[in-house]
Amino acid sequence: MRVVVTGAAGSIGTVVTAGLAGLGHDVVALDRADFDAPQASRVVVADVLDAAAVHDAVDGAEAVVHLASIPSEASLPEILESHVHTTAVVLDAMVDAGAGRLVYASSNHAVGRTPRGTHVGADTPPRPDTFYGVGKVAAEALCRLYVDRHGLDIVACRIGSFRDRPESRRNLSTWLSHGDAVRMVEAGLTTPAPGFAVLYGISANTRAWWDLAPGRRLGYRPQDDAEQYADQVLAEPETDADRFEASYVGGPFAGDAWVRPAMDNSR
Ligand code: 15L
Numbered sequence: 001m002r003v004v005v006t007g008a009a010g011s012i013g014t015v016v017t018a019g020l021a022g023l024g025h026d027v028v029a030l031d032r033a034d035f036d037a038p039q040a041s042r043v044v045v046a047d048v049l050d051a052a053a054v055h056d057a058v059d060g061a062e063a064v065v066h067l068a069s070i071p072s073e074a075s076l077p078e079i080l081e082s083h084v085h086t087t088a089v090v091l092d093a094m095v096d097a098g099a100g101r102l103v104y105a106s107s108n109h110a111v112g113r114t115p116r117g118t119h120v121g122a123d124t125p126p127r128p129d130t131f132y133g134v135g136k137v138a139a140e141a142l143c144r145l146y147v148d149r150h151g152l153d154i155v156a157c158r159i160g161s162f163r164d165r166p167e168s169r170r171n172l173s174t175w176l177s178h179g180d181a182v183r184m185v186e187a188g189l190t191t192p193a194p195g196f197a198v199l200y201g202i203s204a205n206t207r208a209w210w211d212l213a214p215g216r217r218l219g220y221r222p223q224d225d226a227e228q229y230a231d232q233v234l235a236e237p238e239t240d241a242d243r244f245e246a247s248y249v250g251g252p253f254a255g256d257a258w259v260r261p262a263m264d265n266s267r
Contacts, residue, residue: 002026002041002061003189004099006048006090007068009035012105012162012181016065019182025189030057031068048086051093058093063101063189066090069135073253076131076262083135084142091146103188106140106156108174108200108210109133112250120249122198122214129250130258140198147196155188155218159201160210166226166233170245173207177224180204187220194218206230210249 003020007013008029014037021027021039029040032047046053048068058064070082087104094102112129114120126137136158143154160174161167162181176184180203188199199215202208204222207230212222241252248254 001063001189002028003063003065004028004030004057004061005040005065005067006030006054006086007066007105008037008040008043009033010067010071012159013067015178015181016067016185019178020065020185020189023182023186028057028061030054049081049089051089054089055093055096058090058097058099061097061099063099063103064090064094065103065105065185065189067105069105070132073130073132073258073260075260075265076134078265079131079135080138083132083139087139087142091142091150091152094152095146095150100151100153101189102143102152102154103185104139104143104154104156106136106158106198107133108158108160109250109253110136110140110158112248112253114249116209116247116249118249119211120200120209121211122200129248129254131262133250133253144196153194154196155191155194156196156198157184157188157201158198158210162201166229168245169233169238169242170251172226172230172233173202173205173209174251175203175205175224175226176201177203177222180222180224183222184215184220187215187218191218 008017009031027040028042029037030044044057113127128134162176166175200210203224206227245251
C-alpha cells in the first residue's frame, strides 16, 4: 500500500517509516526537517501545514500515518496549530486524493486526567491533562467528523510511552516498544472498515492499566512486555515523582508543574 508518513524524521516516524517499508509498503516520508529515509520511496521536506505540499504527497496514496506534531506541552494556540490544523490539512488532502485510511497519532493525554484505578477503555470520556491533551481530543473529534462526512476510515492510536525501553515505574505500564509501534500502525492501516476507532498504543505490558482489547479487535497484536525490565526499573528507589505519576493516567502531565496560562507563548 502506498502510505504517507508525516513526522517521518521524528522518533516514532523514523521507526514507523522503516518498519512499514520492511513490511512491503511504499512509503512517502514527509517532514519539515531536512532528513534522510533510505527505506522510503520518496522523501518530502515540507511543513505539514503547507497544504499544497501535503496534497502533492498524498496524491496517489491509499493511506496516511499522521505523526507530525509537538510531542509535549505548549500554549493553546501552538497546540491547536500543531494538532488540529495539521490534521485538517491532512484530512482535506486525503478527501481530495481519495485516500481512505488514516492512522492518527493521538495520545494517552486525551484521557490523562482520569484518575488511576478507573478502567480506561476506548469509550472512556475525554479528560485531557494539558493543552496537549486538549489538542489530541480536538483532533480526534475532527477525525470523527471526516469519517461521518466523507466516509474515511480512521484509527486514532492513544500512544503511551514510546521508548527504547521503560525508563520509569509508570513506563512499566505505559511502554510502547519500537516493534509494537510498527505492529500498531500496521493494524490501523489494514483492519477492515474500522470507521472511527480508538486503540491504546502500549505493548503487552503485564502491568498495563489501559485496555488492550479495542486494539486487539482491530488486529493489533503487541509482542513486547515492559516486565522484562521491571527488575532494573524497580531497583531504583521510588521517588515522589513516581508516586505522583501513579495517580493519574497521564502521569507527570497531570501535575502542577504543567499548569500554565492558555495563551502564554513564552515557554
Ligand atoms: C505523549 O503523548 C508524549 O508525546 C510523550 O512525550 C510522553 O510523555 C508520553 O505521552 C507519555 O505519556 O509517557
